[in-house]
Amino acid sequence: MAHLTPEHPTALSPRNGGDDCILPDAPPQEDGGWKGGDSDESKEKPAISDVAINQEVKLEDMFNDEDSNDDEFPSSSPSNTKLESSPPANPINIGPSTKYTDPEIMLAFYQRLFPFRFLYQWLNHSVKPTTDFCHREFAFTLQNDAYLRYQSFRSGDLLRKQVLQLNPSRFEIGPVYSADPRDRKALRKSTAFCPIAKELVFDLDLTDYDEVRTCCNKANICHRCWSFVTMAIKVVDVALRDDFGFEHIIWVYSGRRGAHGWISDKRARDMDDSKRRALAGYLEVIKGGSQSGKKVNVKRPLHPHLARSLEILKPHFARDILEGQNPFATADGSERLLSLLPDAALSAALRKKWDAAPNRSSTSKWADIDVLAKSGASQNLDGKALLEAKQDIVLEYTYPRLDVEVSKKQIHLLKSPFVIHPGTGRVCVPINLDKVEKFDPLGVPTVTELLGEIDEYDGRQMQVDRDGEAEGEELKKTPDYEKTSLKPYVEYFKTYVASLLRAEKGGVKREREEEEKDGMEF
Helix, strand or coil, rough: CCCCCCCCCCCCCCCCCCCCCCCCCCCCCCCCCCCCCCHHHHHHCCCHHHHHCCCCCCHHHHHHHCCCCCCCCCCCCCCCCCCCCCCCCCCCCCCCCCCCCCHHHHHHHHHHHHCCCHHHHHHCCCCCCCCCCHHHEEECCCCCEEEEEEECCCHHHHHHHHHHHHCCEEEEEEEEECCCCCCCHHHHHCCCCCCCCEEEEEEEEEEHHCCCCCCCCCCCCCCCHHHHHHHHHHHHHHHHHHHHCCCCCEEEEEECCCCEEEEHHHHHHHHCCHHHHHHHHHHCCCCCCCCCCCCCCCCCCCCCCHHHHHHHHHHHHHHHHHHCCCCCCCCCHHHHHHEEEECCHHHHHHHHHHCCCCCCCHHHHHHHHHHHCCCCCCCCCCCHHHHHHHHHHHHHCCCCEEHHHHCCCCCEECCCCCECCCCCCCCEEEHHHHHHHHHCHHHCEEEEHHHHCCCCCCCCHHHHHHHCCCCCHHHHHHHHHHHCCCHHHHHHHHHHHHHHHHHHHHHHHHHHHHHHHHHHHC
């Protein structure tokens, strides 16, 4: 879940509550102490231009996995240079009592599987270090449930190094600030320190569907209720692309009961809070708490976005709601449906029919509405009003229920892709939009499964090497993530990042050409 950064953060404190706790401030730093990055970096912080890479780097070279010097995905073979916090090269013993959050499990995951390289490229938007990354806030949840806020790093390597040293249970990504977040204390009383950019984000949580899902509740999920997330992703994604022109959108599984949407277009990142509120309001349709009455009250004729959404959602309503959830099978469910119909006489006739057949399914009850309406059960029935009421019912049971507060402000932090959910052990993997209907949240690999897959792969390869008298070159070259079921998710993220970098490079070139053109005008 996302975290809203307070105007005046408090001191470091233990965790209080669930996923939506406010992250407190980092503790005061002593002179010479660690300040979120490498200790040497903290003594003297050169300007961004001083740390920029001077040589030209081709875009395709950034994704060259054959680089033998790349230690982001080290092989299982021992390395000559070894971080102090590195896990042993020997296989990790994963037994029945092994927990997902065991420190040695988390450390092995960060060193061997977490795609720091692609995460850095995603947040940096360039082959050279920029303030998009260097002024970005990261927040760490430590193993003792303490939080560290306002951490920043001058490179992806320093982020990786600090993660391996701290070994957090997870970390969140915050906004880009106008200055280095580590310098906030000196700038807090001025306007010099404020958020200036952040991906536009959306949060989907199945607990917001508890009043319309019948299969599960609270943190529990199954394949039937996951269809609510699938519907929401399809509706929101097409609205963002078709109505607002955004292109670089990625949806990430939250690890248990939801998904997060990240929009990385520069135009989205630069949106101020007023624009974010307006966009969130555009997508908000379901209003009112669990005790309120009618939750969908939209004007006619329907806005094109809602008309399009209805066409997307109608098949889901028939299959996933009427058949999958069967919400009108109970007496309470039937009464809820009748309360949403506009004609009292029709509702009375339906109630009488359903009382006589208590086991009637939701699909049959939904069909009964039209059958009795055409039979003349109500002399004063307004057909147009009935049609609109049925459309509103479809929307109430299927339309996305977004946590819009997450989308309204730049200062919200959101869990990073590819971290481990501590409750399930599952990786927060990206969802392939082309296969969104097939995404299985219960089939996403856990951290212990992935580490076991590495050991199995290495064992098979060593046997092949012994049988063929090879020297293990293949084993050394293969990144650890490619040995596991995490590979398709990393590859999908890698492709997404490459597309974003191409767009960013083209945007910078256009801006430079426009500046040169303006400079030539007299």
